[in-house]
Amino acid sequence: MSIARILVVEDEEPLTELLRYNLESEGYSVESVGRGDEAELRLKEAPPDLVVLDWMLPGLSGIELCRRLRAQRDTQTLPVIMLTARGEEAERIRGLATGADDYIVKPFSVPEFLARVRALLRRSHPTRLATVLSFGDIELDRERKRVLRSGLELHLGPTEFRLLEFLMQNPGRVYSREQLLDSVWGRETYIDERTVDVHIGRLRRELNRSYKSDPIRTVRGSGYSFDERFGKDG
Numbered sequence: 001m002s003i004a005r006i007l008v009v010e011d012e013e014p015l016t017e018l019l020r021y022n023l024e025s026e027g028y029s030v031e032s033v034g035r036g037d038e039a040e041l042r043l044k045e046a047p048p049d050l051v052v053l054d055w056m057l058p059g060l061s062g063i064e065l066c067r068r069l070r071a072q073r074d075t076q077t078l079p080v081i082m083l084t085a086r087g088e089e090a091e092r093i094r095g096l097a098t099g100a101d102d103y104i105v106k107p108f109s110v111p112e113f114l115a116r117v118r119a120l121l122r123r124s125h126p127t128r129l130a131t132v133l134s135f136g137d138i139e140l141d142r143e144r145k146r147v148l149r150s151g152l153e154l155h156l157g158p159t160e161f162r163l164l165e166f167l168m169q170n171p172g173r174v175y176s177r178e179q180l181l182d183s184v185w186g187r188e189t190y191i192d193e194r195t196v197d198v199h200i201g202r203l204r205r206e207l208n209r210s211y212k213s214d215p216i217r218t219v220r221g222s223g224y225s226f227d228e229r230f231g232k233d234g
Helices: 013-025 036-045 062-071 089-098 110-124 158-169 177-185 194-207
Strands: 005-009 029-033 050-054 080-084 102-105 132-135 138-141 146-149 152-154 216-219 223-226
Touching (some): 013 029, 013 110, 036 050, 036 062, 050 062, 062 089, 102 110, 132 158, 138 158, 158 177, 158 223, 177 223, 194 216
Parallel strands (some): 005 050
Antiparallel strands (some): 132 138
């Protein structure tokens, strides 16, 4: 299962960071730009799976960018969530009429925002929100909180489960200890980065019990990743 890619187009840096953190915590791959004209260039290079688009932007307004996206074949059906401080009914209608799929007025609830992202992705890319992550002979069931390897259940602690889930969401991507602490433990947790090594060690011991191949890759000086080649040899 590939990971849903989201482009955040927002010129308020604190809001951009808030959205990035919460979206990445949900397992999405996130890019961000702060200008409408830059976003237009990025979208031509590689359209994401969903765009979070601010109404008021330097360079090119969000409403104009949305209009242009709907006029081009490659982005006609690209899901767009419009963010704006404009709450009047006429403005909401204008935003939706321009082609936005959803409309959220600032300030907004982050849980509600994430729910709307999930709902829109579920309609447009149903496979991106699968409840089971599979790679090689490893299967992770998000709903049942179970991990199987070659059909046999592994007994992981809650932290090891979250670590494996996070790493499996982006095979091949290397995460530093700091990134793993932020994403798995949370930014408000103040613990030593070496704690990550301890839990990676526990995860490896359970994953690799009676198995030769290790899906967790250590990148010296950088961090850890789920090996994207795992299960592809032989």
